[in-house]
Amino acid sequence: GEDVEQSLFLSVREGDSSVINCTYTDSSSTYLYWYKQEPGAGLQLLTYIFSNMDMKQDQRLTVLLNKKDKHLSLRIADTQTGDSAIYFCAESRGTSKIIFGSGTRLSIRP
Amino acid sequence: GAVVSQHPSWVICKSGTSVKIECRSLDFQATTMFWYRQFPKQSLMLMATSNEGSKATYEQGVEKDKFLINHASLTLSTLTVTSAHPEDSSFYICSASGTGINDEQFFGPGTRLTVL
Numbered sequence: 001g002e003d004v005e006q007s008l009f010l011s012v013r014e015g016d017s018s019v020i021n022c023t024y025t026d027s028s029s030t031y032l033y034w035y036k037q038e039p040g041a042g043l044q045l046l047t048y049i050f051s052n053m054d055m056k057q058d059q060r061l062t063v064l065l066n067k068k069d070k071h072l073s074l075r076i077a078d079t080q081t082g083d084s085a086i087y088f089c090a091e092s093r094g095t096s097k098i099i100f101g102s103g104t105r106l107s108i109r110p
Numbered sequence: 111g112a113v114v115s116q117h118p119s120w121v122i123c124k125s126g127t128s129v130k131i132e133c134r135s136l137d138f139q140a141t142t143m144f145w146y147r148q149f150p151k152q153s154l155m156l157m158a159t160s161n162e163g164s165k166a167t168y169e170q171g172v173e174k175d176k177f178l179i180n181h182a183s184l185t186l187s188t189l190t191v192t193s194a195h196p197e198d199s200s201f202y203i204c205s206a207s208g209t210g211i212n213d214e215q216f217f218g219p220g221t222r223l224t225v226l
Contacts, residue, residue: 035217042116042203043154043217088153096142096207098215100153 004101006089011107018076020104022089025070029091032065033098034074037086046074046087081108112138114206116218123194124226131189131221133204139184140206144215145177148201160187184208194225 006022024032030051035043049056049063049072056063062075076083089101113136123129133143142161146154158174160166160181168174178190187206191198201222205215 040220040222042114042219043205045214045217096144096215097156097159100155102153103151 004089004091004099006087006101006104008102009105009107011109012079014079014081014108014110016079018074018079018083018106020074020076020087020089020106022072022074022101023070024072024089024091024099024101026091026093026099027070028093029070031092032063032072033088033090033092034061034063034072035088035090035100037088037103039085043088076106079106079108084108112136112206112214112216114140114204114216114218116202116204116221118221119219120222120224122224122226125195126193128190128192129194129223131191131202131204131223133187133189133206133218135185135206135208135216138206138216139208140187141184141208142206143181143187144205144207145179145187145189146203146205148203148220150201154203157189191223194223196225199223199225 003025012018033048034046060077064073086103086105088103090098092098115134117132145157148154157172158166158168160179162181166179181187203220205217207215
């Protein structure tokens with residue numbers, strides 16, 4: 001079946017890099033996403049990667065995909081207090097149905 | 111970018127009453143709208159997918175007679191929680207697609223429902 005897993009919490013010091021990891025089970029996944037959710041708000045698409053890519057960089061964000069191990073990571077460089085949020089890993093097969101992970105709560109300490 | 115709004119942003123109701131939540135695409139035509147439910151500190155679970163002018167497709171375990179979905183136009187979908195009970199209390203989020211890259215889903219800000 002379809003399943004997306006990620007750790008529940010991550011705490012990093014301001015200015016350090018944050019790395020959020022995710023594993024998925026569906027080998028037919030076409031798109032892999034990272035969403036950000038701030039308290040009481042909806043989801044914001046941060047970035048996505050096609051399954052035939054292994055890396056994508058967008059300013060402070062770097063996505064790495066290991067398709068063989070079905071492992072996806074999101075690296076946030078120079079983490080700031082405004083990065084505090086819940087980050088959801090998600091996948092789809094391009095049929096519009098998106099399967100979400102449980103979310104990783106990122107907290108920033110001074 | 112594409113904007114999706116939801117109304118109301120929060121609602122408190124008595125047990126047994128019905129509540130309607132609206133989802134609107136403000137600057138694009140949404141051929142497909144999705145309704146998700148999110149329990150505290152948990153992930154989003156897809157409830158149903160609706161295409162304009164046709165009946166919604168519900169995910170397994172979601173009662174279609176309890177969660178009525180109407181997608182009457184390309185900019186509006188409604189979710190009605192009928193005879194609400196405290197266990198229906200949750201954060202309901204809609205998304206819409208029909209434009210953007212790879213039919214990207216644009217998410218609304220969510221509606222927090224509390225049933226007393």
